[in-house]
Amino acid sequence: MSPRQFTALKSGLFLLCLVPLANLVYGLIADTLGANPIEVLTRGLGDWTLRFLLITLAVTPLRRLSGLGWLLRLRRLLGLYTFFYALLHFASYVWLDQFFDWAEIGKDIVKRPFITVGFASLLLLLPLAATSTNAMMKRLGGRRWQVLHRAVYAIGIFAVLHFWWMVKKDITEPATYAVVLALLLGMRLYWALRSGPGRHGVGVS
């Protein structure tokens, strides 16, 4: 792929990632989100956070399976969108669900396991977003950067748990995400084990 083609691809992807948000905002304005639009908004943003997280996690295996090296260069964009949607999801909880009642929010984080793990995923995303620049990558050094960014596996597990513990009874959706996550992490584990203990970790990120 030529640099120009890649730039076009990346710009297209950048815009595409905004479509879910635009859709929700349009729904709010046009009043097409049903009887409880705020719930649809908060949940929609949560759904898309999780989806972007899984899409980000799919980049490495896809590249390995397809051999398309440039896929890796889209990973940062997708990871940052994950963080962006997580922030919006959190903001909609803080504003539209709790109306900035910080005492109540603190209590929720401590008392409700599903909120605790959701919050843990958000906290873990912070250092990953902060170290996503080239300069930070250099400063940390590739090896340490890679180790730090393995936190994304924990984020994935917490995020699925967050959804699983939230639903009232019908676990179809969180179970579906859990299967996808297990596949994405399982492939890494398989490759890591196969490449032998001596080379442990290389190519795992």
Place this chain on the structure above:
Amino acid sequence: MLIQRLTDILSSEITAPEIYRGRREFMRAAGTLALAGGLGLQVADAAAGVKLAGTRPGPYGTSEELTPYKDVTTYNNFYEFGTDKADPAVNAGSLNPRPWTVRVDGLVNRPGQYDIDALLKLASLEDRIYRMRCVEGWSMVVPWVGYPLNELIRRVEPLGSAKYVEFTTLNDRARMPGLRSPVLDWPYTEGLRLDEARHPLTLLAVGLYGETLPNQNGAPVRIVVPWKYGFKSAKSIVRIRFVEHRPISSWERAAPREYGFYSNVNPEVDHPRWSQSRERRIGEFRKRKTLMFNGYGEQVARMYTNLDMRRYY
């Protein structure tokens, strides 16, 4: 007691403008019915509800703004038609609420099968505007049509040994696609203590907004217990059984730590996974404080003076 009844009726008359506002919706519905009649449609075929004639304002009204008809009929928890709250409005067309019979049995002197048309004529129909609080943290104000469940209960003459009442929802896969998924232990059952079931607030509802119940709201007949979380109000019931021992209801069986038998609306006792102190009234932006017994404490609190509400949530 008598004096209290009188003030209740009086206060509902003060809320007449609210009822009036609802009536304008009724007129719209009446128009639909006239059209349906003109086309020679049968009651069972009419997609929209059919106007219920001769209802009178009932007690315990609230002057709060009614939740719009559209929201009341498109945002429903009725797992027999799917677990998403938009599902029932889409899937409940297959319910076919007529013909319909309700079996009333168990510890009573006069058990029987009640045809829906007989039930509709059993007592005079009242308009009852109630708050409805879902265990999930949202609420509505719904103008129901029905009469106190006790009208039926006293006719069947419960025996002294009857302490509880169990309600069973229809369990027919051909008419309820959601039953194919084992999310709950079907059929859906719910229960009340006999005194709760006989309380004048407890309604045998056959309509809302002046029309017969839409399928997704529990056609053709359901229970409404306004001081308890919504799932206690069983929909599309086919059986009312009087029993001696406390029945275990579907949600209680599914998650006993989360959904107790009583499930009285209580802002001080949280659901294990979320707070119950506030609620989002459908149509409002800010959340509002949840009221003890959903605001019906004056009528019902005395039934629970000896009950530890933390233990018996």
